[in-house]
Amino acid sequence: MVAMLKIRNLDAGYGNLRVLKNISLHVKTGEIVAMIGANGAGKTTLLHTIAGLIRPMRGEVMFLDQVNSRIPVGRIVASGCALVPEGRQVFAPMSVEENLLLGGFILQKERGRAAVLRELEHQYELFPILRERWRQLAGTLSGGEQQMLAMGRALMSRPRLVMMDEPSTGLAPLIVRDIFQLIGRLRAEGNTVLLIEQNAKAALKIADRGYVLEVGKVILQGAAADLLANADVQRAYLGREKIA
Amino acid sequence: MVPRRFSSAFRMNFDLFFQYLVAGITYGSIYAIVAIGFNIIYNATGIINFAQGEFVMLGGMIAISLLEHLPLGYAIAAAVLVTMGIGAVIEILFIRWLKSPSVLQMIIITIGISILLRESALHIWGESIRSLPYFYGNEITTFTLGSVHVSPQVVWVIAACTVMMGGLSAFFKSMPIGREMRACAANRTAASLCGINIRNMVTLSFMLSAGIGALAGCVMSPMTYTQYDSGTSLAIKGFTVAILGGLGNSLAAVAAGILLGIVEAFSVSLVPLAFQDAIAIAILLLILFVRPHGIFGSSEMAHLQDF
Numbered sequence: 001m002v003a004m005l006k007i008r009n010l011d012a013g014y015g016n017l018r019v020l021k022n023i024s025l026h027v028k029t030g031e032i033v034a035m036i037g038a039n040g041a042g043k044t045t046l047l048h049t050i051a052g053l054i055r056p057m058r059g060e061v062m063f064l065d066q067v068n069s070r071i072p073v074g075r076i077v078a079s080g081c082a083l084v085p086e087g088r089q090v091f092a093p094m095s096v097e098e099n100l101l102l103g104g105f106i107l108q109k110e111r112g113r114a115a116v117l118r119e120l121e122h123q124y125e126l127f128p129i130l131r132e133r134w135r136q137l138a139g140t141l142s143g144g145e146q147q148m149l150a151m152g153r154a155l156m157s158r159p160r161l162v163m164m165d166e167p168s169t170g171l172a173p174l175i176v177r178d179i180f181q182l183i184g185r186l187r188a189e190g191n192t193v194l195l196i197e198q199n200a201k202a203a204l205k206i207a208d209r210g211y212v213l214e215v216g217k218v219i220l221q222g223a224a225a226d227l228l229a230n231a232d233v234q235r236a237y238l239g240r241e242k243i244a
Numbered sequence: 245m246v247p248r249r250f251s252s253a254f255r256m257n258f259d260l261f262f263q264y265l266v267a268g269i270t271y272g273s274i275y276a277i278v279a280i281g282f283n284i285i286y287n288a289t290g291i292i293n294f295a296q297g298e299f300v301m302l303g304g305m306i307a308i309s310l311l312e313h314l315p316l317g318y319a320i321a322a323a324v325l326v327t328m329g330i331g332a333v334i335e336i337l338f339i340r341w342l343k344s345p346s347v348l349q350m351i352i353i354t355i356g357i358s359i360l361l362r363e364s365a366l367h368i369w370g371e372s373i374r375s376l377p378y379f380y381g382n383e384i385t386t387f388t389l390g391s392v393h394v395s396p397q398v399v400w401v402i403a404a405c406t407v408m409m410g411g412l413s414a415f416f417k418s419m420p421i422g423r424e425m426r427a428c429a430a431n432r433t434a435a436s437l438c439g440i441n442i443r444n445m446v447t448l449s450f451m452l453s454a455g456i457g458a459l460a461g462c463v464m465s466p467m468t469y470t471q472y473d474s475g476t477s478l479a480i481k482g483f484t485v486a487i488l489g490g491l492g493n494s495l496a497a498v499a500a501g502i503l504l505g506i507v508e509a510f511s512v513s514l515v516p517l518a519f520q521d522a523i524a525i526a527i528l529l530l531i532l533f534v535r536p537h538g539i540f541g542s543s544e545m546a547h548l549q550d551f
Binding site for chain 2: 053072073074077078082083085089090093094101102103105108153154157
């Protein structure tokens with residue numbers, strides 16, 4: 001399969017601070033790729049660089065054979081690369097439906113209003129709770145509902161690649177299970193997913209492949225099942241120590 | 245039975261009361277429009293545009309100049325469009341290329357813009373005091389409402405402000421582009437992740453503020469006159485109102501605007517007219533000391549704002 005996203009020798013950060021050092025990775029069409037790592041490892045910085053919110057210092061981000069680092073965020077979204085940001089970032093003072101319609105901004109521009117309404121209907125089928133709450137202000141939703149809204153909003157642009165930043169943070173375990181089920185369903189619908197998680201176990205369970213990020217460097221990569229079984233990963237991220 | 249003398253005294257007071265009230269609402273709705281201009285830009289960018297009062301002055305001045313060539317209605321419409329264009333040019337020249345400016349930088353830049361506009365106006369129009377003609381009748385035309393005499397221009401001002409507020413509320417609630425502007429105000433990162441071009445939204449917010457400021461400047465010009473520096477005091481009043489209502493909250497700005505207008509109008513019966521402008525400043529200081537998040541704002545929200 002073709003690599004949808006290719007990152008080569010990427011350095012990125014803020015101001016003088018180099019957070020990511022020489023990162024190379026790829027995501028193939030139809031895969032779920034998990035990126036695990038502790039707080040401050042640079043996971044969010046990586047997603048922000050791919051989405052075009054920050055510009056790389058060195059190296060490049062290739063998405064579907066276009067160089068993301070040279071085009072504005074809007075064009076990156078339009079090319080099918082969507083980010084569900086950390087902490088949901090819903091438009092709190094606006095209704096659920098308005099949030100979703102805003103997610104359809106690019107679709108509206110390219111395909112018109114009818115396409116947006118079809119896609120809205122599709123999101124309501126995927127997340128029935130959002131249909132129930134369509135008039136409610138997004139800020140009044142529960143954490144799990146806000147996460148679903150953030151996902152629905154990103155999916156409104158009909159992306160090819162969905163990047164998710166810590167979707168399970170701050171959610172009750174039962175809700176986390178629902179969210180991961182939904183991620184599995186996204187793949188079944190033909191989406192490609194790049195997932196960033198501190199909940200390494202849950203992420204690696206649904207992923208095909210994984211990367212382990214530590215202080216801005218990829219220290220380990222491989223099939224998700226292998227990473228789950230890896231002693232170092234278990235010790236560092238799964239909270240399990242094998243006593244020999 | 246009420247003695248006749250007492251009744252007539254009461255009646256006169258009531259007429260005076262009503263007269264003050266009408267004056268208060270008239271000026272108050274203008275303050276509200278200026279405050280909404282502040283709020284639109286504040287919501288889109290997080291900055292206070294201290295050149296807001298200059299937009300009001302420019303609207304009036306340009307309409308007065310255009311009146312030599314165009315009928316009144318067209319002159320006003322053209323003045324609003326030209327001022328919107330000036331707003332856009334200002335944003336593109338001074339604001340757009342800044343990379344994550346600090347609040348202090350922005351304040352200094354907008355104050356600079358206001359001085360620039362004021363001095364350009366002085367250069368173009370001189371120091372003379374001008375005004376548009378009354379839209380209907382002249383300065384002594386009045387109609388009676390009960391026992392009170394009201395100038396038709398008052399009706400124009402209140403009607404124009406009401407239409408502007410209604411139009412803006414419809415724009416922000418139902419039009420996609422209004423929704424996109426609100427999204428930028430609510431969460432800029434998320435808005436850009438939806439593909440919305442934030443810079444264009446900021447330009448649009450300057451155009452919108454300039455446009456409503458200019459229209460307010462036109463309808464008030466017959467009553468208050470327009471001079472190159474008439475924007476300054478309006479900006480202070482509008483800023484007071486915006487703070488009084490809670491920055492960014494346009495509905496509260498309307499209430500706060502009318503409140504300030506009425507307080508000013510009634511103050512004439514207690515303190516000399518010369519002190520009228522001091523009232524707004526006194527209120528501004530009081531509110532900044534006591535309730536910096538405004539009467540209608542919540543203190544939790546104020547903590548989240550940079551300003």
